[in-house]
Amino acid sequence: MDKPYVIGIDVGGTNTVIGIVDKRGQILRSGSIKTAVHAEVNDYLDDLSKLINEIVAETTTKDQIKGIGVGAPNGNYFSGSIEFAPNLRWKGIIPFARLLEEKVGIPVALTNDANAAAIGEMTYGAARGMKDFIVITLGTGVGSGIVVNGQLVYGHDGFAGELGHVIMRRNNGRLCGCGRTGCLETYASATGVARTAREYLELRPDMPSQLRSIPAETITSKDVFDAAMTGDEMAKEIFRFTGKILGEAFADFVAFSSPEAIILFGGLAKAGDLIMKPVQETMESNLLAIFKNKVKLLFSELKESDAAVLGASALGWEVK
Amino acid sequence: MDKPYVIGIDVGGTNTVIGIVDKRGQILRSGSIKTAVHAEVNDYLDDLSKLINEIVAETTTKDQIKGIGVGAPNGNYFSGSIEFAPNLRWKGIIPFARLLEEKVGIPVALTNDANAAAIGEMTYGAARGMKDFIVITLGTGVGSGIVVNGQLVYGHDGFAGELGHVIMRRNNGRLCGCGRTGCLETYASATGVARTAREYLELRPDMPSQLRSIPAETITSKDVFDAAMTGDEMAKEIFRFTGKILGEAFADFVAFSSPEAIILFGGLAKAGDLIMKPVQETMESNLLAIFKNKVKLLFSELKESDAAVLGASALGWEVK
Missing domain, CATH: 3.30.420.40 (ATPase, nucleotide binding domain)
Incomplete structure (x- = not known):
């Protein structure tokens, strides 16, 4: 049966x-x-x-x-x-x-x-055997699935886990699709990376970059990734900026549920070390002492x- | 048995x-x-x-x-x-x-x-019958106990729930006892209220307040409370500032675990509406739309x- x-x-x-x-x-x-x-x-x-x-x-x-x-x-x-x-x-x-x-x-x-x-x-991938972890989905937006004590956190109404909408910049934060400003999602999503690229191109007119050959309004996170892979300094800097905000956010998430691992899932996770290194460095330097060197940062193990x-x-x- | x-x-x-x-x-x-x-x-x-x-x-x-x-x-x-x-x-x-x-x-x-x-x-007080709630202890420091699905959140190492140490001010934040800067605890604890009082007294030399009769280094949150209860405008403003930062933090906590209630516990909770009103207003105006008008803010029901x-x-x- x-x-x-x-x-x-x-x-x-x-x-x-x-x-x-x-x-x-x-x-x-x-x-x-x-x-x-x-x-x-x-x-x-x-x-x-x-x-x-x-x-x-x-x-x-x-x-x-x-x-x-x-x-x-x-x-x-x-x-x-x-x-x-x-x-x-x-x-x-x-x-x-x-x-x-x-x-x-x-x-x-x-x-x-x-x-x-x-x-x-948890069932088939990177979190097998874990009881406390967080999956962060980095796509057009930023989503999250939080597992505590082996159970998904749904909250009292079924809507828990909106970590793309914690506020990372309380002053002059970017406008979010949710109507508020400064949400994590406005920085750490694929669209956030494209927005960062447009800001960098405008605010650093003297910095050379192959991104300047693309019409600013059409730039995607994929363009930034491709440029970074060929060594473009501005493109690499854009990923460092993105990873830094994500790492700051992760340090706060750890203070909440002290997970064994945080797992990156979705399109932007394909950027690999370009994003993971600054996330790791920033998270560790922002963690409360009792959490340092304890939290694994992993990529999804599900075939994309x-x-x-x-x-x-x-x-x-x-x-x- | x-x-x-x-x-x-x-x-x-x-x-x-x-x-x-x-x-x-x-x-x-x-x-x-x-x-x-x-x-x-x-x-x-x-x-x-x-x-x-x-x-x-x-x-x-x-x-x-x-x-x-x-x-x-x-x-x-x-x-x-x-x-x-x-x-x-x-x-x-x-x-x-x-x-x-x-x-x-x-x-x-x-x-x-x-x-x-x-x-x-959960056993004897304001959270009886609830499965998802957060207790925030407002004492010398700020602590938290988080309950998800009827179980306390301990995390993988037993140290989850350090919500006094989420970062509320990423620039020019106050130095915290944990060695970092900008932690919630540096603003929303009893000592945080006293620090705010000293800042206000120094930065607003033209604003009258009965707090000026107390040597600045000895001011406590109790002094600020007593002054606010007699209608002192600066003291009331200090509680509004404290409640505002707490309300901003609560909006982020709700995005994490979507609790039915957040319960205030400990010394500062005695300030009652002086602190609860700005917390409530700021939390509601900072919540993601799906969470608005859903989360109860309560005081502890355990006899102090x-x-x-x-x-x-x-x-x-x-x-x-």
């Missing part, structure tokens, strides 16, 4: 990717549909259930599936709803888990992308193309 | 207070010894065990005591040790729980003062003179 498979679903603004996953974290079969073409969530869920039924039929039978785990922007674990997600077309509160469960007849659990990443690292589906699938093992 | 009593021990730098407590949080009998007179921890523990034996004999028998809970500065729950406590005479790592348990023959659990306060609020012993005693119910 021990069901051997789960299904992971990563709901993105553009695409929705699904996969059938076994206990070792192998994706046996996967597929995807377009998210954004569906103006009505019901049409979307019809297409999604059809895809689920197809890939289940090609691999196994429904009674072998323990559960479906969904990672979605603004996903709330307690309610199973997607609530006011700015990057999705469906507005307001969508009872996603209940609607999908009704259509496919498999129990569904849902959480946000960063929490799914944390469960994924599979990470979102794997993370979501790990939640499938926890459905009741 | 359900043992009806626990013993709570509050180890302070000057005095150690103990009490026998029942399941409703009534202190049946209490006593105290001087902490600081004992240069050797073994002499201290001899005196402490003698006192324990006396008050147990006056009330009940040892087999009716479920456990002893100890709240001590720098107490580590995992190791049962007091580690490098700056305000105690015994240096290094003291295996306090094991030593005491050997002397009295009752199981002993130990944690730091702020964690003991959090367990006390008993709070430390009650908090420690609550840990006695948890011993194995």
